[in-house]
Amino acid sequence: MSVRFLPLFLFLPFSVLAQGFAGLGTDAEGYETPRPGYEFQFPADHGAHPAFRIEWWYVTATLTGDDGESYGIQWTLFRSALKPFERQGWQNPQLWIGHAAVTTAEHHRFAERIARGGIGQAGVIATPFSAWIDDWEMAGPDMETLSLSARGADFSYEMNLKAQGPLVFHGDRGFSVKSADGQASYYYSQPAYAVTGSLRLPEGDVQVTGQAWMDREWSSQPLSKDQTGWDWFSLNFDSGARLMAFRLRGARGDFTSATWIAPDGTTRSIPDGLVETAPLETARVAGREIPVRWRLKLPAENLDIEVSALNPDAWMETSFPYWEGPVTVAGTHQGRGYLEMTGYE
Amino acid sequence: MIAPVVQALASHWRRHEVQLATLLIGIALATALWSAVQAINAEARASYARADAQLSVGQFDELHAPGGFIPLELYVKLRRAGWQVVAVLEGPFRVDDRTLRVIGVDLLSYPALPAISEARTGPEPLGLTEILTAPGRIFARPDLAPLLANHPELPPLIETTAVPPDLILTDIGVAEKLLSKRGQISRLVILPDQPAGLPPLADLAPELERVRPSEAVDTAQLANSFHLNLSAFGLLAFAVGLFIVHGTVGLAMAQRRGMFRTLRALGVPLALLIRMVLCELTAIALVGGFLGLVLGYFLAGALLPDVAATLRGLYGAPMEGHVVLRPLWVGAGLAMAVGGTLLASGQSMWRLSKLPLLDAPGLQAWRTGMTSPLRTAKYGGALIATGTATLMLGDGLAAGFVMLAGLLVGAALLLPALLALFLTGFERRANGPVAQWVWADMRAQLPGLSLALMALLLALATNIGVGTMVSSFRLTFIGWLDQRLTSELYLTARDDQQGAEIAEWLRPRSDAVLPIRRVELRHETGPLFLYGIVDDPTYRQNWPLIASAPDVWDRVAAGEAVLINEQLARRANLWTGDRLTIAPDWSLEIAGVYSDYGNPTGQALVAMQQFDLHVPGAPNRRFGIRTDPAKATELAQALRDRFDLPPQAVIHQAAIKAQSLEIFENTFVVTSALNILTLGISGFAILTSLLTLWTQRLPQVAPVWALGLTRAQLARLELLRSVLLAALTACLALPLGLILAWILLAIINVEAFGWRLPMHLFPFDWVVLLALTLLAAAVAAAIPALRLNRLPPSDLLRVFANER
Structure with missing residues (x-):
């Protein structure tokens, strides 16, 4: 899910560009950069890495309510470092941005929180695990067992997550390459949480159950200069298998990457060019054409599916706007999942 | 028919250019003063509104801590409970000899501020990194750049006009x-669109007080009294200007009686004639009003810097120093010019409408329309009574001004009757025919001159009243400064730690070190600054108490009582023996009230132990140092050298006094300027009245001349008459002025500024004023007298030849 850091650079052009950052992955300003062969240390790596420019804790869940309806929720905490260090007080250079959403077929409700580190308003600590911004919180004794809460003007939710399998490392043991130029990030996931919880919506309270997927990623390098946006999929199939796939759209051609996760949690990394994605239908969302139905093929796994948005209007009108919402899967495989799209003007 | 009428009406002005000029000047002066004041007020209000908009103030509810400041932990607690609040930290900030205001907001969460948006989207956009992380950036107006440039320790300055004057906007971290x-x-700003289902603030932070935007003390409200003061002055000047208009229009009408009669006889309907004259006056009023606006614009430009300084010094209200043409005061000025001119011409117009067509009316016929002095005096008495009643029944600044207006106008209306009374008295005592004639003639002239004399009375009374107030204030203020600023040196340390070191170092080297510690609290009447003081003879001997209980200092030192300033006492109506609630769980008995001029906010003093107990952590950086005055300079230098302090960190008492006096002088620059202008206008009014009377003079003077008095003698008598009437008026103006001074000191000042001043008398000023008045009257009478002196005897003879 490394593609998700582009929005953070969209959010920060005034700082990054003003410092003469030309979009290339240099560490001239003292940021660390990901390198292959990194040995993850847990639980420490569940926590924040302030020496890297960007990082996130990204949870999406596909849920079914006691009313039989389909629901999707998002809970995201971004960290964006203005400078590669921590310090106490207001002048802490670590910025934190929270995004939360609840999506049904009819409604897409979302909220955003922005805070800085150093004063206790937002942050992440590894043990006992806790990630928070204002009253939004993801916490647990460890990453296996988490409680998740967020609240907006017209929604709130509280979820309990229980991991059903091992952590999954993308790319080369968690070193995930993002472009032909070699930009990369550290990227691992917990794709198999069982979820129970409750939603509080203007229509009423709903008890929900379902599956959640958490992505953890950090890096210092933006994407290649020519890359303008991406389409990212996280899918849970009824067979128990899972797929993470993304396509980065660039002037010099697309860059694709995927991870096939077998029901037992074993993974197969799928290099550039082997996943085929094609939009089948667009919808007018927030003044732009957004693909809301996709064909996705992975010949190596005999996969040929159609991915359709539960709610085409799942637009996140936040500081950096993007589309993020639950999808249903039909074709050779059935299931549910989440789709994120950026860069559609 | 219209064209010939226009021609006929215009022919008068062509033949009487001076009269036209006088009329225009009268209207222009009245309009100029009025619109200058309005322009200044409009500018100030616009400044306040702009400042509020530039800081996004006044849109949202806020949380205030009655205990002074809100700890960061409480902010985080509210945030972690879901409340979307934004932290703001502000306070005064001294740079060299200027006091600026620093406002630090959490720029990440605060509603978009114009200055920040501008910097973020400009040609060289500023990043969050620069703004939020050390050293950060400060935003201020370009005029502060030279001042701030001398301080390399400050973060880089971003110059912008999108912040109020004398203010540094920055991130809260800076x-x-x-x-x-x-x-x-x-304070914490409560953002709109809070999430649903939040725990109540009363449970989370019961110690914080939710303040609605309308309740927050705003500078505009504080400064309102000042603007009301200015408006009153503008209106007074306008009224005096109208006396000139009245006199001139009356003269023009009198001179055109014959023409009107002829026009009517030629078949011009009365209604048309009146309409035409109204049109003529309106046109003149518009021209005069326009001239007045131009004049007012420049006058406002000249006065504005001082007004701005006053507002900043006295109320901390931000104001910029240039005037912009605004439709509001331009329109209002023209409307006032036209309305005022028509009002002042009302009497003449009414008499024109009653003009008999065939009757050949003489002077007396024209004059029968005038009301008798006795009736006018009755109106005057009624007005004074109404004003007094308003003050007794009502309350506040407005009632004070109603009383003032009632008194001034009432006294002016009483003037003719009083003068007539005096003149009758003199006439009875007069010996010889000439003396008797002079007094009788003066009395006969009174109705024509009375309006000009009323204007003079008002101008003189205002002059005496305002002069007495300003001088009383000045005397009291200087005395108060001496009492209040007793320490020889005042020192500001970099931080608490250095403060403690310096205090320790000073102990053997000075007579006493008096900490000056304060926190800003809230009282129901507005901000309340609480000071902690140590028990020291300096306070016991010098502190300017205006009310006190026995053993006041012992009780304060024992922590049993509090002292409050006069502003707070009057605003909250709390006096010795009452209890002041300082914080929800802390109230003390008031043992005394002290005067505290030049400060708009409430203040309270408690013993240092109490202060430490209830508001721990307040900065301890400022000290008053008692020492031998002869050694003060030496000690100041030693302090600077020993602790590496910048020059402005150690200030001599004299420097503070000079600065305070400067603020004081600025406050009344505008007042005195308006004062002098008003007096000038009233002198001009006398001149126009005398010129008006001049045409009616000949029939009265000619018989006396025929009886043997020379023209030179008559001219001297003319001068004498003017000077005598002015002198009489001045004598009557003195008590009126003193009453006015008393009202200003005891009522208006209390309402406007929150303090009452003792009244001092300055007889020498009166003598100067009297001399000026007599001079003005003599100069005003000089032209008619000179004319009389040079009048060809044939003109005087002609009086007997035909009926005028």
Whole structure:
């Protein structure tokens, strides 16, 4: 899910560009950069890495309510470092941005929180695990067992997550390459949480159950200069298998990457060019054409599916706007999942 | 028919250019003063509104801590409970000899501020990194750049006109460093669109007080009294200007009686004639009003810097120093010019409408329309009574001004009757025919001159009243400064730690070190600054108490009682023996009230132990140092050298006094300017009245001349008459002025500024004023007298030849 850091650079052009950052992955300003062969240390790596420019804790869940309806929720905490260090007080250079959403077929409700580190308003600590911004919180004794809460003007939710399998490392043991130029990030996931919880919506309270997927990623390098946006999929199939796939759209051609996760949690990394994605239908969302139905093929796994948005209007009108919402899967495989799209003007 | 009428009416002005000029000047002067004041007020209001908009103030509810500041932990607690609040830290910030205001907001969460948006989207956009992380950036107006440039220790300055004057806007992270208030928050802004289902604030932070935007003390409200003062002055000047208009229009009408009669006889309907004259006056009023606006614009430009200085010094109200043409005061000025001119011409118009067509009316016929002095005096008495009643029944500044207006106008209306009374008295005592004639003639002239004399009375009374107030204030203020500023040196340390070191170092080297510690609290009447003081003879001997209980200092030192300033006492109506609630769980008996001029906010003093107990952590950086005055300079230098302090960190008492006096002088520059202008206008009014009377003079003077008095003698008598009437008026103006001074000191000042001043008398000023008045009257009478002196005897003879 490394593609998700582009929005953070969209959010920060005034700082990054003003410092003469030309979009290339240099560490001239003292940021660390990901390198292959990194040995993850847990639980420490569940926590924040302030020496890297960007990082996130990204949870999406596909849920079914006691009313039989389909629901999707998002809970995201971004960290964006203005400078590669921590310090106490207001002048802490670590910025934190929270995004939360609840999506049904009819409604897409979302909220955003922005805070800085150093004063206790937002942050992440590894043990006992806790990630928070204002009253939004993801916490647990460890990453296996988490409680998740967020609240907006017209929604709130509280979820309990229980991991059903091992952590999954993308790319080369968690070193995930993002472009032909070699930009990369550290990227691992917990794709198999069982979820129970409750939603509080203007229509009423709903008890929900379902599956959640958490992505953890950090890096210092933006994407290649020519890359303008991406389409990212996280899918849970009824067979128990899972797929993470993304396509980065660039002037010099697309860059694709995927991870096939077998029901037992074993993974197969799928290099550039082997996943085929094609939009089948667009919808007018927030003044732009957004693909809301996709064909996705992975010949190596005999996969040929159609991915359709539960709610085409799942637009996140936040500081950096993007589309993020639950999808249903039909074709050779059935299931549910989440789709994120950026860069559609 | 219209064209010939226009021609006929215009022919008069062509033949009487001076008269036209006088009329235009009268209207222009009245309009100029009025619109200058309006322009200044409009500018000030616009400044306040702009400042509020530039800081996004006044849109949202806020949380204030009655205990002074809100700790950072409480902010985080509210945030972690889901409340979307934004932290703001503000306070005064001294740079060299200027006091600026630093406002630090959490720029990440605060509603978009114009200055920040501008910097973020400009040609060289500024990043969050620069703004939020050390050293940060400060935003201020370009005029502060030279001042701030001398301080390399400050963060880089971003010049912008999108912040109010004398203010430094910055991120809260920078502000807490500048203000040495780490971890402190002045107030929390409650953002709109809070999430649903939040725990109530009353449970989370019962110690905080929710303030609606309308309740927040705003500078505009504080300064309102000042603007009302200015408006009153503008109106007074306008009224005096109208006397000129009245006199001139009356003269023009009198001179055109014959023409009107002829026009009517030629078949011009009365209604048309009146309409035409109204049109003529309106046109003149518009021209005069326009001239007045131009004049007013420049006058406002000249006065504005002082007004701005006053508002900043006295109320901390931000104001910029240039005038912009605004439709509001331009329109209002023209409307006032036209309305005022028509009002002043009302009497003449009414008499024109009653003009008999065939009757050949003489002077007396024209004059029968005038009301008798006795009737006018009755109206005057009624007005004074109404004003007094208003003050007794009503309350506040408005009632004070109603009383003032009633008194002034009432007294003016009483004037003719009083003068007539005096003149009758003199006439009875007069010996010889000439003396008797002079007194009788003066009395006969009174109705024509009375309006000009009323104007003079008002101008003189205002002059005496305002002069007495300003001088009384000045005397009291200087005395108060001496009492209040007793320490020889005043010192500001970099931080608390250095403060403690300096205090320790000073102990053997000075007579006493008096900490000056304060926190800003809230009282129901507005901000309340609480000071902690140590028990020291300096306070016991010098502090300017205006009300006190026995053993006041012992009780304060024992922590049993509090002292409050006069402003707070009057505003909250709390006096010795009452209890002041300082914080929800802390109230003390008031043992005394002290005068505290030049400060708009409430203040309270408690013993240092009490202060430490209830508001721990307040900065301890400022000290008063008692020492031998002869050694003060030496000690100041030693302090600067020993602790590496900048020059402005150690200030001599004399420097502070000079600065305070400067603010004081600025406050009344505008007042005195308006004062002098008003007096000038009233002198001009006398001149126009005398010129008006001049045409009616010949039939009265000619018989006396025929009886043997020379023209030179008559001219001297003319001068004498003017000077005598002016002198009589001045004598009557003195008591009126003193009453006015008393009202200003005891009522208006209390309402406007929150303090009452003792009244001092300045007889020498009166003598000067009397001399000026007599001179003005003599100069005004000189032209008619000179004319009389040079009048060809044939003109005087002609009086007997035909009926005028």
